[in-house]
Amino acid sequence: MSPTRALPAPVPGLSEDETRQLMALAPERIECYLEATGWRRTSSVEEGRFSSWDTPEGKDFRPPLDILLPRNAGLADYPLRLREAITAMGRVQDKSQADVARALIATLALEG
Numbered sequence: 001m002s003p004t005r006a007l008p009a010p011v012p013g014l015s016e017d018e019t020r021q022l023m024a025l026a027p028e029r030i031e032c033y034l035e036a037t038g039w040r041r042t043s044s045v046e047e048g049r050f051s052s053w054d055t056p057e058g059k060d061f062r063p064p065l066d067i068l069l070p071r072n073a074g075l076a077d078y079p080l081r082l083r084e085a086i087t088a089m090g091r092v093q094d095k096s097q098a099d100v101a102r103a104l105i106a107t108l109a110l111e112g
Helices: 016-023 027-036 078-093 097-106
Strands: 040-045 050-054 066-070
Touching: 016 078, 016 097, 027 040, 027 050, 027 066, 027 078, 027 097, 066 078, 078 097
Parallel strands: none
Antiparallel strands: 040 050, 050 066
């Protein structure tokens, strides 16, 4: 797991404990979730420091949604990028940000 950082703004509906769990998720775990929910990796940028993701097939958004996810949770903008990713995933899945965050947190059980 990664060091705990603060989100730039709390995800509405998450407890403090859930927020801590979310921020402790390894970026690789979030990438697995993106793949499992149909997001398409478009590239790895800057020698693997970031991964970029495009809207799942069959989902048409204007403007198009994409995700830029740092692969290092220690980067200063990681909390902001994670929050942006959760927002985009929620729009595509028609779920609240809290529901997406909880689905991400549930992947912790898979690490055990």
